[in-house]
Amino acid sequence: MSPDEALQIARKQGLDLIEIVPNAQPPVCKVMDFGKYKYEQSKKDRIQRKHQQVTLLKELRFHPNTDDHDVEFKLRHARKFLDDGHKVKATVVFKGREMTYTDQGRVILARIVEALADCSKVDQEAKLEGRSMTLILAPERGTKKKISKPKESQP
Numbered sequence: 001m002s003p004d005e006a007l008q009i010a011r012k013q014g015l016d017l018i019e020i021v022p023n024a025q026p027p028v029c030k031v032m033d034f035g036k037y038k039y040e041q042s043k044k045d046r047i048q049r050k051h052q053q054v055t056l057l058k059e060l061r062f063h064p065n066t067d068d069h070d071v072e073f074k075l076r077h078a079r080k081f082l083d084d085g086h087k088v089k090a091t092v093v094f095k096g097r098e099m100t101y102t103d104q105g106r107v108i109l110a111r112i113v114e115a116l117a118d119c120s121k122v123d124q125e126a127k128l129e130g131r132s133m134t135l136i137l138a139p140e141r142g143t144k145k146k147i148s149k150p151k152e153s154q155p
């Protein structure tokens with residue numbers, strides 16, 4: 001129907017003519033209360049934002065000569081980050097003449113991947129960019145820890 005007819009119908013009912021799909025041919029319109037329409041839209045937006053999961057990228061930095069204990073210590077942090085649902089970026093930074101030891105950096109990153117294989121997957125392979133080698137790990141689906149209360153025994 002023509003826009004004028006639709007406007008007349010809307011005015012008779014005391015409502016507004018709202019264009020729902022402006023790009024369609026012909027455009028799709030509805031006769032309804034505009035305030036109620038805006039409220040429903042904002043309600044849908046709030047629900048979508050509420051169910052959105054925010055993932056952060058946590059970074060761990062190493063050097064080619066990082067000691068085993070230090071790597072293990074940082075691996076515990078990485079495991080906690082992955083359990084919380086965050087991505088982990090492991091970076092090996094090379095300073096000065098350490099650039100000749102890029103193979104040691106690859107060994108450290110391979111060790112990290114192996115140690116965290118049970119709770120993560122490789123999101124981005126290890127690659128050398130400038131003076132740093134980076135690797136990104138993403139949490140596996142369903143690895144989030146479930147906190148359960150201990151059952152109380154009844155006498």
